[in-house]
Amino acid sequence: MSMNTLLYLNLIIPFLFILTLGLSFFSGRPFSEKNLQRAWTVTSILIALLGLAQFAYFFINNIQAQSVHLPDWFSFEEYHFETVFLIDYLSVTYGALSAVILSVIIKFSFNYLYKEIGYFRFFFLIGLLYFGLILVCFAGTLDILFIGWELVGTTSVLLIAFFYQNTSSVRNSIKALIGYRLCDMGILAASAWAHHHIGSTEFVTMSQHVYELSHEGHFYIYIVIGLFIIWASLAKSAQLPFSAWLPKAMEGPTPSSAVFYGALSIHLGPYLLLRAAPFLEQHWSLTLVIGVLGGLTALYATLVGRTRSDAKTMLAYATMTQLGIIFVEISLGFYKLALIHMVANASLRSWQFLRASSLIQDFQENPLVYQDTVIKRQFSIEQFFPLKWRMKLYIHALNEFHLDYFTGNFLKYFFFYPIEQFKKFDRGLMRMNNSIVSFLLRK
C-alpha cells in the first residue's frame, strides 16, 4: 500500500461516512443512538489506524515530501481550480494527531452526550470537522486548504450554538462566526492574489516564485500575500487582535470545546504558518509580525487567564498563551520545535478540557483528597511585584486590558454608526420623495 493509497483512504472514508449520515437524515430516518455509536466506533478506529499507519509508514521509510496532483476540480478558460495534495512530515503528523484525538473524543462523547437532544447533530458535525481537518492537513494548495478551513469554521460555529435554546450560546456563535469570516477573508484574498500574480496557489510553487516577484519589482505583492496568510492564522488561533471570540466560544458541549479550542481547530493557525513557512520566511518583516503578535498574545493571555474563574475559560486562555509561544517559535525558524509543541499542547489541552468538568465534581465531593494536588500554590513571577502593582495589573487583566471594549467600540463607530447614518440619510431621501409626490398629486 503506497502513501497515495493511504491518502485517498483518509479522504474517502470520512467523506463517505458523513454522506451516509446525511442521507439517513434526508430520508427522515436518522441513525439511532446505538447504531450511531456502532458506526462511529468502527469509523473512528479505522481513521485512527489509518492516520497512525500513514505516520509510521512515512517516517520508517524516510519518504520525501511529495505532491499528489489530481485532475482539476473545475476549470473554465484560463482559470483552473487545482486539486493538489501534499504529503510531508507536517501533514502526516497533524493528520495522525487529528485522527487519534478525534477518536478519543468520540469515545468520550458517547456517554457524555447520551440522551442529549442533538446527539445525531453532534456526531454529524464532528464527522464534517474531521473531513475538513484532513483537507487542511493534506492540502497542497491554498484553495484546497480554504475548503477544509471553511468546513472546520462552520462546524465550530454550529457546535457553539449546539444548545440552541440558550440565547447566549447563539449570540456567542454569531460572534465566533464574525471572527471566522474575518480569517476566511484573509485566506481567500491570499489565494486570489496568488492565483493572479503567481499563477498558482500551490505552496511549493508559491515559495519558488518569491525571487521572481522581487526581481520584477513586485515585492509588495509577496508582502501582501504573506500578510493575508498571517491574518488568517491569527484569527483562527485567536491571537491579538482577533482574540476576543475564543473565551466566548466555550458555550458548546465540552467534547467540542476540547476538539476545537483545546486541540485541533485552534492549532490550524500555526499549522498554516508552518505550511507556508518556506514562503513567509523569505523576508524578515513577515516573521517579525508573527513573532511580535505571538509574543504579545502570550503575555496578554497569561495575565488575563489568571483572573478567570471558570475552568473552560482559563483553559482557553492557557491555550492562547501556548499558541502565542508557538507563533514566536515559528517566527524564529524553529519549525520542528513548533510542531512538537503543537502536538504536545493539543494532547494536553484536550485531556484537560475533557477532565475539567469531572474534576470539579470530584473536588466538590472529595475536597480533602484533591486540595493538595489541585490548589497547590505554585511559584509565580507575580510574587516579585509590589502589592500595589500587582493589584493594578490584576484589575487591568480582569478588564482584559480593555481590548474587548476597544474592538466593540471600533465596530460600533466604524461599521454600525456609518450604516445608521446612511439609513437616516435614506429615510430623509424617502421623505423628500414622498413630499415631492404629495406636492404633485395635491388636489
Added chain:
Amino acid sequence: MEAIQKRLSLITFSSIYLIFFLLLFFIIEGTHLNISNADFILDFDLSPFSIFVAIIYCLSFALSLFPTKEHENLRPQFLSLFFLGLGIIFSNTIFTFFVFWSFHRLIPFIHFLKNFDENSGRKAGSYILAHVVGFSLFLYLVFQSYEMNLLTTSLRNYPTTFFTFPHLIILIFISFMSQGIFPLHQWGTDLISSFSWQEVSTFLISRSGIILFYKMIIPGLSSRPISFQLAIMIITIISSIYWISMAMIEKNIHKAIGMFYLSQASLIITGLQAGPVGVKGALIQMVVISFASTTMWSITHYLDREFKLNSQTSFHGLARYTPRLAFVFIMMAFSVIALPLGLGFASEDLLVHALLEHAHWLGLFHILAACLNGIFIYQLFGKIFLGTPKNDIPQANFDLPYRRLIPYYLIIVFFLGTGLFPQWIIGILP
C-alpha cells in the same frame, strides 16, 4: 371566494409548469419568435441565455410555492406580474422590452398611486418617482431607436453609434434603477414592504436590470475606456455592501431578505462585466440566489403566518417547532454564502478571480461583501430559528410534512450535487 382562490392557484401552477416544460423543449436550439404586424413589433429571443434565465425564473416559483401553496393567498395580479416578467426575459428588441418592463412596473405604480395618502402613512413616493423618471427616460431611448431605425434590431446587435455617452448613461440608469443598485435603490424598500414575497420575486428574479445590462449595455461598454467600466463595477460593489449592511440592521425579516437578494444581484452585475470567467460565475450565482432566496422567503412567510414572525430584533427559537424547515433554511443559507461543497462556492470562486483580473482591490471588496453576506445570513438564521422561544408561541409542531418538503430537498440535493461536481453546471450554462 375560497373556490376562486383554489382555481387561481391551480391556473398559476399549471402555467408555471407548462412554461417550464416548454422551455425545456426550446432549449434544444436557439430561435427567434416574432409576433408582428404593421402597427407594433414584439420580438422574442429564445436564445440559450434567455431560456436559461426563464427556466430559473419558473423553477424558482414552482419549487418555492409548492410546499406552502395551501398557505398562500395568490392574488390575480401575481399571474399578470409573472407573465410580464417572462416577457422581459424573452424580449429581443428595445420596444418589446419597454412594453413588458413598463407594464410590469405599472401594476405596483397604480397600486401605490391609489393608496398614496399622506395621512395614513402608506406612501411610496420613491417608487412613483423612480417609475416616472425611468419610464420617461426609457421612452426617450425608444424614440431615439425609432429615429435611428433600430426598433426591430436585436438588443445585442445595436450599433456602436447608438451608444453615445448620454444614451449609455441613460441605459445604465434604467438598468441600475430596475435592479435597485445604490443610489437608485429606494423603490425596492417600498415594494418589499407593500407586496407579497412572490409578487416582489417577479421583479427580482425576472432581473430586468441584469437582462438589459447583459444583452445591451455590455456590448456597448466595450467601446468605452476601461476607467468607465471600472467606475460601474465600483458602484455595483458599493451597492452590494450597502444593501447587505442595511440588511444587517434591518428589523423586518422580509425586508432583510429582499435586501440580501438585492445585494447578491449587485454582485451578479459586477461579475457580468468581468470577462468570460466572471460571466460564468455570475450565471451560477444567479441560479443559487434565485432558488435560495425564494425558498428562504417562502419559509419566512410561512413562519410569519404561523408565529407572527416579522422582526429580527430578538431570537425566536423556532427550530424547536420546525426542525426540518430550520435545516432547509440553513442549507440554503450556506449554499448562498459560498460554503465549500455547495454550488455557491464555485460561483464565488469564479467571481473573485475574474474581478481580480480587472483590479486587485475590487476583488478584495467583493470578498468583503461575501464575508458580510455570510455573517448576515447566519445572524438571520440564528434570530429566526435559534435562541429561547417566546412564551406566546403555541406549543405544537408546525413543521411541514416530508411530502411537501420534497421541492426544498430537491434544491438542496441540486446545490450539493452541483457543488461537488461544479464542472457539470459550468459546462451546460450558456
